[in-house]
Amino acid sequence: MKRTLEAAARLASTAVCLLFLTPAAPAQEALRWGADPSGGAPYVYADPSHPDTYIGYEVEIADALAKAMGRRAVFVPTDWETIVQALQRGAFDVVLDGLEPTEDRARQILFSKPYYVFNLQLTVRKGETRIGSLEDCRHRVVGTLSNTAASRLMEKQGIPFRGYADPVGAYRDLELGRIDAVLMDVPMEMFYARSNPRLKPAGEPFYKGVYVLGLRKGDEKLKAEVDAAVDKIVNDGSLETILRKWSLWNDAQLELRAASNPNGGAAAGESSGVKFEMTSATFNWRGAILRLTQAAGVTVLIAFGSMFIALGLGLLLALGQWKGAAGLRFLCTAYVEFFRGTPVLVQLLFLYFGLPVVGISMPNWLTALVGLGLNYAAYESQVYRAALEAVPRGQWEAAYSLGMTPALAFRRIIFPQAFRVALPPMTNDFVSLFKDTSVAFAISVWELATAYREMANASGEFLLLGAIVSAFYLAMSLPLAHLARRLEARMNRRRAVLAVESEVAA
Amino acid sequence: MIRVENLVKEFGGARILHGVGFDVGERQVLGVIGASGSGKSTILRCLNGLERIDGGSIECDGVRLEAGLTKAEYQRRVRELRRKVGTVFQHLHLFPHLSALGNVAEAPVQVLREPRRDALKKAYELLEAVGLAQAAERYPDSLSGGEQQRVAIARALAMRPRVILFDEPTSALDPRRTNEMRALLRRFAAEGHTLVVVSHSINFITGLADRLLYMEGGEVVEFGDAQQLLNSPREARTRDFTQQAR
Numbered sequence: 001m002k003r004t005l006e007a008a009a010r011l012a013s014t015a016v017c018l019l020f021l022t023p024a025a026p027a028q029e030a031l032r033w034g035a036d037p038s039g040g041a042p043y044v045y046a047d048p049s050h051p052d053t054y055i056g057y058e059v060e061i062a063d064a065l066a067k068a069m070g071r072r073a074v075f076v077p078t079d080w081e082t083i084v085q086a087l088q089r090g091a092f093d094v095v096l097d098g099l100e101p102t103e104d105r106a107r108q109i110l111f112s113k114p115y116y117v118f119n120l121q122l123t124v125r126k127g128e129t130r131i132g133s134l135e136d137c138r139h140r141v142v143g144t145l146s147n148t149a150a151s152r153l154m155e156k157q158g159i160p161f162r163g164y165a166d167p168v169g170a171y172r173d174l175e176l177g178r179i180d181a182v183l184m185d186v187p188m189e190m191f192y193a194r195s196n197p198r199l200k201p202a203g204e205p206f207y208k209g210v211y212v213l214g215l216r217k218g219d220e221k222l223k224a225e226v227d228a229a230v231d232k233i234v235n236d237g238s239l240e241t242i243l244r245k246w247s248l249w250n251d252a253q254l255e256l257r258a259a260s261n262p263n264g265g266a267a268a269g270e271s272s273g274v275k276f277e278m279t280s281a282t283f284n285w286r287g288a289i290l291r292l293t294q295a296a297g298v299t300v301l302i303a304f305g306s307m308f309i310a311l312g313l314g315l316l317l318a319l320g321q322w323k324g325a326a327g328l329r330f331l332c333t334a335y336v337e338f339f340r341g342t343p344v345l346v347q348l349l350f351l352y353f354g355l356p357v358v359g360i361s362m363p364n365w366l367t368a369l370v371g372l373g374l375n376y377a378a379y380e381s382q383v384y385r386a387a388l389e390a391v392p393r394g395q396w397e398a399a400y401s402l403g404m405t406p407a408l409a410f411r412r413i414i415f416p417q418a419f420r421v422a423l424p425p426m427t428n429d430f431v432s433l434f435k436d437t438s439v440a441f442a443i444s445v446w447e448l449a450t451a452y453r454e455m456a457n458a459s460g461e462f463l464l465l466g467a468i469v470s471a472f473y474l475a476m477s478l479p480l481a482h483l484a485r486r487l488e489a490r491m492n493r494r495r496a497v498l499a500v501e502s503e504v505a506a
Numbered sequence: 507m508i509r510v511e512n513l514v515k516e517f518g519g520a521r522i523l524h525g526v527g528f529d530v531g532e533r534q535v536l537g538v539i540g541a542s543g544s545g546k547s548t549i550l551r552c553l554n555g556l557e558r559i560d561g562g563s564i565e566c567d568g569v570r571l572e573a574g575l576t577k578a579e580y581q582r583r584v585r586e587l588r589r590k591v592g593t594v595f596q597h598l599h600l601f602p603h604l605s606a607l608g609n610v611a612e613a614p615v616q617v618l619r620e621p622r623r624d625a626l627k628k629a630y631e632l633l634e635a636v637g638l639a640q641a642a643e644r645y646p647d648s649l650s651g652g653e654q655q656r657v658a659i660a661r662a663l664a665m666r667p668r669v670i671l672f673d674e675p676t677s678a679l680d681p682r683r684t685n686e687m688r689a690l691l692r693r694f695a696a697e698g699h700t701l702v703v704v705s706h707s708i709n710f711i712t713g714l715a716d717r718l719l720y721m722e723g724g725e726v727v728e729f730g731d732a733q734q735l736l737n738s739p740r741e742a743r744t745r746d747f748t749q750q751a752r
Contacts, residue, residue: 392599394595394597394599395599395601397556397595397599398593398595398598398599398600398601400555400556400588401554401555401556401588401591401592401593401595402588402592402612402613402617402661402662402665403585403588403589403613403617403618403665404613404616404617405585408616408617412612412616413601413612416603417601417602417603420603
């Protein structure tokens with residue numbers, strides 16, 4: 001979510017810049033290219049020494065292409081997951097972000113000629129002895145970027161994988177032992193993993209795919225321009241210069257030169273003569289419903305688990321704040337204010353990425369369960385506190401004068417009364433907790449919101465899948481909301497009946 | 507049965523009771539009368555340990571509370587005291603989440619550890635004795651004021667206290683019920699209980715109390731035989747009050 005917001009902010013600022021710049025430089029038309037710069041090295045990323053400028057080999061390729069086209073390259077930062085949709089919405093003219101041609105993308109957008117031939121590399125922890133190839137990962141979890149050739153390859157082969165939004169998170173989880181291996185395109189593997197002393201490559205690079213530019217359907221004129229520019233930089237050596245500078249050059253790239261040679265076999269209009277493997281998302285509705293059902297199960301698990309924590313811890317907090325010694329009361333109040341005053345998303349990220357620094361590392365679903373539990377405990381404690389304070393003092397005194405100890409009086413007399421008062425607001429909180437489980441997508445938990453985003457990005461079925469996912473949420477939250485209303489109604493009805501009865505009796 | 511000597515109680519520096527003293531014999535009924543704010547309810551709250559005393563002593567059936575005790579020792583003795591003293595509060599404080607029967611049986615089961623079945627049977631008999639057998643399964647807020655009060659009395663009796671404290675037992679009753687209540691309390695005394703009854707109603711106290719304690723401004727104005735105090739008080743202030751309140 002953070003990434004999306006950042007991207008949106010950058011998008012907005014770029015748009016503003018464009019508004020002012022376009023009339024000033026009418027001679028050169030802009031080539032707006034979109035890519036995801038967060039965790040985007042070595043493709044395109046913020047220069048660590050000048051964070052306001054972007055660098056990367058694709059920045060240089062974009063400049064070279066624009067120059068060949070007689071245009072001016074304008075970078076539009078965007079989000080990888082939704083890059084195809086952003087292109088279709090017209091946020092930029094071309095995608096230039098290590099995009100692989102796939103069958104499902106081919107239905108949505110046009111591809112240029114390829115400008116890079118890539119391989120995949122499997123990475124494991126230094127001490128790993130069991131994994132030598134992707135085949136060894138059949139019963140392990142492999143991290144990769146969502147919606148890439150690597151993720152689709154594993155999906156097709158039935159290897160369990162976890163999709164990440166950027167390579168940094170995937171390699172960090174590998175170091176922490178949350179996953180067993182990471183499969184990435186070699187450029188990313190070279191930049192993020194090759195120099196990490198705690199990781200090592202497993203086996204040789206394999207698979208052959210290409211990167212192309214993506215264009216809107218119907219933009220045939222621009223595609224012809226782009227293809228000509230790709231041919232030019234492939235053949236005049238300027239692409240080789242760039243790739244060598246970024247240590248990405250290898251002999252496989254020579255195939256591009258042969259393929260794009262006008263005297264070669266590739267007919268104009270055909271994307272490429274290079275032999276490469278083309279992946280496709282294996283999307284079918286039965287599989288989709290099955291995966292969504294699994295995701296719903298995770299959502300239910302997280303919701304119930306965290307509510308359980310919230311109810312227990314919330315009661316302790318309420319008691320500490322209510323009857324505790326001054327120090328304890330202060331600590332409880334500090335806890336409540338902290339968890340109510342900071343976003344739950346930040347708390348989850350802290351638990352997931354921050355705690356491993358001090359040696360506490362939980363799997364992501366457990367982090368979400370605990371994180372939401374800790375967060376909601378702060379809210380439930382206030383519900384309890386209000387309910388406990390609503391029980392009159394006389395109830396305590398009556399219990400004491402019957403010889404009850406404070407603990408017994410609380411357990412048998414005060415708490416049952418307070419719980420009745422607290423039940424309707426707690427049920428309401430539970431309904432909103434159900435929906436809040438969706439923040440778990442920030443730490444890649446495969447729950448409903450994550451499932452929706454990933455499957456819709458892969459298939460383009462935002463509308464239908466969205467309707468189905470909403471139906472799942474409603475199927476779970478409506479019964480709860482109904483229960484809450486019934487509880488409230490029952491209490492009100494009982495009160496009304498009693499009022500009438502006692503009037504009759506009086 | 508009860509001996510109170512030089513009892514002092516302060517709230518935030520303000521002195522509410524200025525050295526109160528009295529005694530009550532076994533099976534006697536002590537009436538405590540006085541205007542609002544005279545300190546009579548505070549005496550009851552000291553007698554069942556809800557307020558800690560700041561001076562003097564209270565002795566009740568062999569349990570002695572003194573101002574100088576450590577907190578833990580005071581608490582220990584208060585717990586002992588509460589096994590002997592039952593309280594019927596002015597506002598009753600019935601447990602709203604329990605039925606009439608549950609209200610009566612709760613403490614015997616939880617505090618005395620009586621088997622549930624026995625406790626319920628006995629609770630039912632107690633409700634029967636105060637004329638509420640038909641309301642045993644009903645919840646407090648469906649009972650009338652008088653019915654609620656009788657549940658509160660049965661609840662106190664269920665712990666078999668030797669002393670029962672009543673705070674304004676007639677405040678919610680009409681005149682006919684007031685007479686019934688007086689008869690009920692006399693019966694308790696006859697059955698062996700010692701009663702302390704706080705009331706502002708001279709009518710109710712007349713014919714009920716054996717001894718009377720008249721309070722004014724946190725001090726005892728007059729203490730003695732009920733007949734004598736009502737008919738020929740030694741103090742002019744006592745006469746003024748009893749005549750006004752009559």
